[in-house]
Amino acid sequence: MATEVLIRPQVREGKGAKVSRREPLWCLAFLLVAAVLLHLCGAILRPAHTDYGSTWQAYLAEPRDSIDVLFLGSSYAYCDWNPAVMYGESGLTGYVMGGSEQTPAITYWYLKEALRTQSPSVVVMEATSLFFDRYQNYTQINLGYMPWGMNRVRAILECAEPEKKLGLFWDLYFYHDRWKELELVDIKKAIFPSGADSLKGHTAVDQIFEQTADGPFLSEMRQSEEVYQQNLEDFARIARLCTDNDIDLIVTINPTYSQYVSQVYDRLAEDVLVTRNVRFVNWADSFAEMGLDPTVHLYDGGHLNQDGAKVFSAYTGQYLRSLGYEPRPQTGENRAAWEEAAKAWK
């Protein structure tokens, strides 16, 4: 038939049709090599991230079960708390595992992941994120730097904007275009990941906020009731996780000029304290009590600068000791590292 003639015969079909038993294994090997190479390219092209939160690589380099206090939250957490200073003041080791504009939903997965290597006595969570929207601006960083595993996968599926999910599952989607600015250091950091960091998750900012004359800026709650309730549900999950792991939970509002009206804080306290074993502290207006000077210690309207963070972290250390938290024993090497880190801030 004419139709048969028109179809190109399968050249060497016999050879191709015979598949040796090893061939599927070779296929798998090829897929594995491709996956490894793609992962390596992703690791090289993804920019290093060593400050402004989400410093997971340094966190994972901390000796196992060596952290007394885990700080959670948004930029208020990583700007305001300097664990090295707190150690110098109280002997308590700490780490800030927060991210920029991090929502409570992401914070839950951060805590879940963080508890895989550490068993803190207390979690201190800065609570401004309970007033955040469902999606904030830094999901790409907050989830993109989480270590790979089920927690990251579930966090992406649950907390990321739909349009960001693909890039969060596959780094190259976000970062492949960095080939233009690639340097040797990028390759180095992918092959030899950095170790523990003396900043312990803190980001030191050194500007001074100058518009303090009129006092704190007060605002009403902006997000919808529905989003707030969702945030409270996520907070309840955080609290349950702490309870399940026998960890105390302290919720704070840190000293800030970017405040909500007192009714908002009152309601927050009420909503948070519904959960058992939670302590709520509102330090929004406690500048004088802590020895903070708004004209010197604020970075912007909201966050403390590095000098303010020193004062506040020392205060936090004393506060935690006053609540009965004791430093856990450390190895000689780790103690020396902490003392070195604390010395740098004196």
Place this chain on the structure above:
Amino acid sequence: MSFLSPSYFLFFPITVLGYWALPQKARNGWLLGCSWFFYLCAGPRYFPLLIAVCAVSYVTALALEKRRRKGLLAGALCLFVGLLFLFKYLNFGVDTLSRLLALAGLDWTPMVPKLLLPAGISFYLFTAMGYLMDVYRGKVPAEKNGLKCALFLSFFPSLLSGPIGRAERLLPQFSRLHKFNYVNLREGLFRFLWGAFKKLVLADRLAVVVDTVFAAPQNYGAIQVVIAACAFSVQIYCDFSAYSDMAVGSAKVMGFELMENFRTPYFSKSIAEFWRRWHISLSTWFRDYLYIPLGGSRRGTVRKYVNVLIVFAVSGLWHGAALTFIVWGVLNGLYQVVSALTAPLRTRGRSVLPLREDGGIFALWQMGWVFLLSTVAWVFFEAGSVSGALAVLENMIKPVLWDVGGLAAMGMGKKEFLVAGVGFLVLLGVDAYSTKEDPARKVAYSPRWLRWCVYLALLLAAVIFGSYGSGYDAQSFIYGQF
């Protein structure tokens, strides 16, 4: 669902695994289900239209086989052309008519509903019309199995942007027993990766330059405008041939042979040859179902030239409902007519020059002309309007050769141009090689280490240097809109 979307990377392996895992009897049903799912992902709104076209084609073909009735064929063809007109040309037709009436002093501005163009309509309607004409001519038997007929018209690799299937070639493949063939898998993988490379590294990268310069050609020097026009010639080739490569590769993995749509068209030595090597499935469709029925070259030279112009004008219109596409089509037709008319003169001229007809330099000279002429025609294809196209052409010959903005002002930095340049050299190399041997087959039979290197190099080049992801304006396949 685009071939380069994450959903396709999930859809395709599932489809292929299901295809090989199922018994032969169930395979066509599985493929049809998958093809319809693929189409539904492109937009469920016009899915019933595809089903209706399948049903009408099936019933009409059976009736035509029973009794060759011209009226029945004409009725079915009118229905399909009418559908195409309704969805694709109604606005353009009414707009053109009201403008013509306005010239005569009549005011007629009817309200025309804006219909969304159903995905792939130009392709599957042409497939259906070709099938009916083939059955009418007795070239192929009508397919008795409705499922196979529907699969022929809906086969997902070629459904949205071709290659336009031919019944004599594709339909029998749905009746054949396909055994898993490892070489097909290797060939298909190469074709797919090569397509991804051309689309992501070249076509979508060059699109930035083309879009930037074509948007305001007056802001650039003549050389920059020429570069942008040449870039579009390469872009559209890479874009469309990439789609065809991925379609052919996807089908190949399952053991199906689709028609090759491109054979290194820019290596052609005449415009006529270019059209034998560019979008082959459409060119041959017009040849078989329009040019030859119009009389082809059998009714004298003048009629032959008129037929060529008609075919190319219709071809232009097929690409889009705009004057620019008609101008593009007619221009390509004119090239052929003028080429045929001046052939004796050019032959005499060549005899004076010390050039061998079969020499390399002369071949390059001819290829250069083909590229130049097709580039001028592509300007009309890409520009949004005829006046816009004329502005681009005008700016190609202005005295200012290079605007101070340099390469960056054209939308790409030096490194981007370097990548585009290297990619272009790779394209040239592979295309040149493909004139001697099929690269996909060569790679499929290469030693494992070499095969892996080629696959991995294409994969990594596409994912690292490709234009996609955040920060990019994702370019859909150009022919997807036809």
